[in-house]
Amino acid sequence: MSFSIAENLNKIKSLIPGDVSLVAVSKTKPIEDLKKAYEAGQRIFGENKVQELREKQPQLPNDIEWHMIGHMQTNKVKYIAPFVSLIHGVESFKLLKEINKQAIKNKRVIKVLLQFHIATESTKFGLQLKEAKEILDSDEFKRLQNIKVSGVMGMASFVENESQVRLEFATLKSIFEELKSSYFASADSFKTVSMGMSGDYSIAIEEGSTMIRVGSSIFGTRN
């Protein structure tokens, strides 16, 4: 039996606390599916490819918050800088500087999350805590006026072992707390812990997630 996109969304919303944001991950899905989610009240959508994000954005109403959740090449920032509301996967200083540069061109401030490598799998992207501190300590970072570092993002290992997943999420939460107290104690905007996907969002929330990114549990499995 298959459920509709609206039913899937309502089910997930009924299961998560009201203060946890839900990013509907619509990558690979046709625009009709996004419209169904929109009609069911969803306003935050996440895509992992710049090209797809650029194609979909103009086809939907402009009260949507578009999130870039995937790995990004520096030379593509310019295509999404005019409209993107949050870039989750920032894992290099070079990318951060380019986002700032394109934000200036568009007279915007763009919110970003620092992505951390919390999984044991080496295929996953992300910073180590030490690298992040080097960036945040630098004078060059302090001069970037058109980005707002709003929190952290991470992906747990894709494994059955629940205690491992839980530990990885707890690690990200503790990184968040450390950065918050060392660098952003007075910045109310540093508040997001983006972790949890279809298979593990309930564990992520138990470990302190404030934003989950859910695709297949809303839109069905991808090819």
Ligand SMILES: *Cc1c(COP(=O)(O)O)cnc(C)c1O
């Ligand atoms: C695809 C993707 C998701 C959603 O994955 P599901 O398992 O379909 O919920 C979340 N985060 C990132 C970074 C993704 O690329």
